[in-house]
Amino acid sequence: MNAKVFIKKYTMVIALVIVFVFFTILTGGRLVLAQNVSNLLLQNAYVLVMACGMLLCILTGGNVDLSVGSTLCLSGALAAKLLNIGQPAGVAILVSLAVSVVIGIAQGYLIGYIHIPPFICTLAGMFLFRGLSRVVLSSKTISIMNESYLNLFTSYIQIPGVDENQNCPSAIVIGIVVAVIVAIAFFIGRKNTIAHGNDAGSFAAMLAKLVIIDALIIIYSVKLSQYKGVPVMLIWILAVVLIFAFVTSSTVFGRYFYAVGGNEKATKLSGIDPRRVYFWAYFLMSFLAGFSGLLQSARIGSVDGSMGTSFEMDAIASCFIGGASAYGGSGTVPGVMVGAILLGVINQGMSIYGLSDQWQYVVKGAVLLIAVIFDVVSNHKTGKS
Amino acid sequence: MADYILEMKNITKTWPGVKALDDVNLQVERGEIHALVGENGAGKSTLMNVLSGIIPFGEYTGDIVYNGKTCQFGKIKDSENEGIVVIHQELALIPELTIAENMFLGNERKNKIGKIDWSMTYGQAQEAMKRVGLKESSSVLIKDIGTGKQQLVEIAKALSKNVKLLVLDEPTSSLNEEDSKMLLDMLLRFKEEGMTAIIITHKLNEVAYVADRITVLRDGSTIETMDNPEHNIDEERIIKGMVGREISNRYPSREHKVSDEVAFECKDWTVYHPVYTEKCVDNKISFNVHKGEVVGFSGLQGAGRTELAMSLFGKSYGSHITGHEFINGQEVNLKNERDAIGHGLAYATEDRKVNGLILSDTIARNTTMAKLAKVSKNGILDSQLEHRAAQEYVDAMHTKTPSIDQMVGNLSGGNQQKVLLAKWMFAEPEVLILDEPTRGIDVGAKYEIYCIINEMVAQGKAVIMISSELPELLGMCDRIYVMNEGEMAGEFTAEEATQEKIMSAILSKNRAQQGGN
Incomplete structure (x- = not known):
């Protein structure tokens, strides 16, 4: 493998390393403090999880799901509300996930079988579920006190007697x-x-x-x-990411998403029903959004009506930065994870450095644009487009 | 010395890793029709891209001398300003615009302040259309006329640009024999009027018919230029130059061992158009194919052959489908494509790029797509098995590729077609429907595909072959059905079939219909 091929294959990994080193220097090494390293993935748990589902949608032909931020909020809101009125954690989790399953079935059916354009269908969902979340919350912020719920998502693995906070x-x-x-x-x-x-x-x-x-x-x-040990949330993230990495790379089911995005007509004539593929992409996406709602609500410890606003954009940006094609048919879970972590490093690096929110948006936008330009240009040079 | 309108001297063009053109020379005399022939990947289209400026000056080496002066075309506009117009194989027309709008696209007829002069646009379009024999109104949408007429619109468009040197890249590859003949005759007429033309084509009978001189390219080099003053050059002679060997027989011989067992049969199959549901595209078609038999389907475009095949293949086309379908004597009701594949049916499409292959995906993944169950266990793919299977087909079919991880879009047409066939052979069908299996591919690859077809019937499978090339059907089939405007117009055995009989079957049907009207 010569240098050119290497750089092309690992562009985003190299970019990640450069950005990481850059912010480490800029922040005087604070970026690599144990607490910050530990928090990096946890803070971006929702992006990492939802990007997996978003990848499926994008694979089917560059389609996106705009409703996931609202679905996330609705799921978190339901959980918080149920816990607040004294329901056990299990009930709250089941109800939240069940609602996201229903949302997934509805959107998947409308997009796959009724052929509603995904952009419009999920745009409607975005308003719909955002509104419903506020209804559930009665436009208030609800705190989550339930210990077992919080522990399930936000505790750390510590062996009593062996581990202590700074040394596990x-x-x-x-x-x-x-x-x-x-x-x-x-x-x-x-x-x-x-x-x-x-x-x-x-x-x-x-x-x-x-x-x-x-x-x-x-x-x-x-x-x-050096900071509290292995977080339980990391295990949840890894479970989702590994399952989706396996499904997309090594199963017949996963192959279908690439096929539909690559050439829907040819896929149909090969005996694969594209309607089912669309259904599953949006179904799984909504389910992951619901699951992210649980993670996010536990991490914040409370839910308000604006939770998850523009999270869908983070998930979409991660996919494109991570090399998914805007036309569908190509993209990998590991690539998307690199994209998500790259965004996370930029966010965290800038917060630690003390740059304000506004500038984070500017940088995010620039990174997304550069990544896509690079992708298009390099593919053009090799004669792919 | 001859009067050359165009001389391309020592043209060399290198893609990363490949020499597409290696010291190519082409000389075109003023007022002649010059044919450029060669196998797929020989460099014909690349050479024309150099000429038109799609590959700009600087990205190749060598000289283009046009009308006596050396030209350096940096973009298409540069060459068009000099009167060189290239009509590509894939037509560059916009379906939703009218004929006139398409004709002056990028070259609009407008007044001083930039407002488009529509009466001039439509008037001039109509004039240009008259020259190519198009009787449509210039305000008809492109999508509402057939491929043959679209081709004519492209030529009319070229005429409107004041063309001196017209380059046609496979103008007849999607036309039926009648339309092809009309187009070629028109070229001859333009020649009389003094226009020079370069025609790239795989159809050698057309070359013999229309070309004054023929240049053969092979593997990016000029092999020879032949004269064809009498328009009677031996096709075998051209083939010899193209492939560098003599193909003693263009159709590989095979033992005809047709079984008595009927592999596939359909009765009274009627299909209506999916959108215009009152339009009948196939009317009460009945036919059968035996095990070990190649059955051909001939007919003009729009005869309903592709529609018939696709509707039989799990109702993938059409509406209100009625009739009976039998596989191995058992009546089946195929609900969808998956069902059809499960029953041992395969349909290799006529349009490999649109309906057949995932161009952005690898050979390996395309090969296994129609039957992933064969390379997976409990839904989990075995990539080792997949790679080995794909490699076997690449080896068996002599697909030219550096590796099975190559993107299908990077392969030449013939090799893409082989991947498409491999995909359907991998699905292990009992009945294989091949729709135009050799469209737009070169002689060498055609021969190899014929061999593959023969191999399949030797294994006792049944092959249904839809083709617009009569010699191919006559060379390959045990029986030939002729269709016309959605109806069965005739059936011939290999012994009794001739080109004349088939053509007259098609035409007699037409005459009968006209008489009826």
Whole structure:
């Protein structure tokens, strides 16, 4: 792999590294304090989770779901309201998720089977669910006091007697275990590829990649160990991301999303029903939005009627920055995660540095534009468009 | 010395990693029709892109001498100002605009302050259309006229630009024989009027008919230029130059082992248009195909062949479909495409780019698309298995590609067609419907596709082949059905079928209808 191909393949990873180093220097190293590293993903939990669903929508042909910020709010509002009137955490969670499932079925059906343009259908949803959230909240802010609800999403894994807030060796142990599992997966995958007589690429390249990934995992876990340990929310995020990464890359179901976005007519003639594919994209998106509502409400500890405003845009921006095609048919979950984290680093870096909100929007917009311009131009040069 | 309107000297064009043109020379005499032939990927279109300025000066090396002076075209407008107009294979017309609006697009007839002069626009359009024999009103929308007429609009558009050198890239690839003939005769007429033309085509009979001289390109190099003063050049002679070898037989021979068992049959199949639901596109069609048989479908465009095939393939076209469909003697009711594939039916579309392939996806992923169950377990894909399967088909079909991870959009037409066929062979059908399987691909690739078809029937499968090229049907089929305007107009066995008989079957139907009216 020569330098050009390498840069093209890992553009956004390289951009992430540069931005990260830039803000580390700018903030005098405060960006890499344990607490900030730990918070980076948690603060952006909703983006990471919803970007997975948004990717499915975008894959089907550059379609987006504008309603997810409102769905997130409605889900959080219902949970907060139910907890507030004394319902147990389980009931609140189930009702919230059930409502997001109903929203998903409705939007998925309208878009997939009735052929309502996704932009319009979800724009309507955006107003509708925002309004309903305010109705549920009676336009007030509701605090969440239920301990078991909060613990389920916002606690940290700490072994009593071993771990304490500034020193949690359990996080390092977990980190090492994960690093070993990743290494084993790498080697098994390579062995399989070679056993089937397919080209596995150079061993050195694989090793380099593995070392970098494992080093990052270890460093991250060390940072976590210095601040309260492994957050439970991280596990929720990872669960969603890993499931969606697997589904999109390795299942027949996942392949359908790429096929519909690549060429809907050809997909239909290949015996795949595009209506079902649209349905599932919007269904899963709404479900993840509902789930994010739970995460976000627990993290903030209260819900008001403006929660989740413009979150849909963060999810959409992550996808495009992460290399999803604006025309559908291409994009990966790992890529989208890099896009989401890049946005997160910029946000956090600027907050720590003390730049105001307004400027964060300016930078976000610029990054999105540059990423898409780069994508279009580099594809044009290689003759793809 | 001959009077050359155009000389392209030592043109070399390199794409990253590939030499598309290698020291190509082309000399076109004033007032002649010059044919440019070669296999797909030989560099014909690239050469014309250099000429028109799509590939601007500086991105290639070599000289273009036009009317005696060296030209450096930086964009299409530059070459058009000199009277060079290229009509591309994919027509550049906007369906929602009228003929006249399309004709003067980017070249509008307007007054001093920039207001478009519509009466001049429509009037001049009508005049240009008269020259190409179009009787439509210039205010008809492009989408409401057929492909053949759209092609004529493109030519009229070129005429309106005061064209001196007209380049036509595969002008007849989507036309039926009648329309093709009309177009070629028109070119000959323009030649009489002094226009020079370069025509790129895969149809060698057209080359022989229309061209004064023929230049053969192969693998990005000029091979030879042949004279064709009598318009009777031997097609085999051209083929020899194109492929660098003599294809002793353009249709591979095969043992005809047609089984008595009927693999597929349909009775009284009637289909109406999906949008204009009162319009009948197929009227009570009945036909059958045996195991181990290649059955051809001939007819003009709009005869309802594609519509018939698609409606049989899980009702993927049409409305109010009635009739009976039998697979292996069992009546089936195919609800959708998935159902059809499940019953062992496959339909390889005539339009591989629009309906067949995902151009932005890899060969491997396209190959397995119609039957992902074969490379997955419980819905989880086995990418190793997928890669191996795709590689097998690439090897078996001699698909030219650096790897199966190559994007299909980067392949040449012939290789794309092979991927499309591989996709449907991978689905393991019992009955394979091939709609124009060799459209727009070169002679060498055609031969290979014929071989693949023969292999399939040798395995006892049934093949239904829809084609607009009569020689191909005669060369390949055991039986040929002829359709006309949604009705069955005739059926011939291989022994009794000739081009004349088939054409007359089509025409007699027309005459009968006219008589009836």
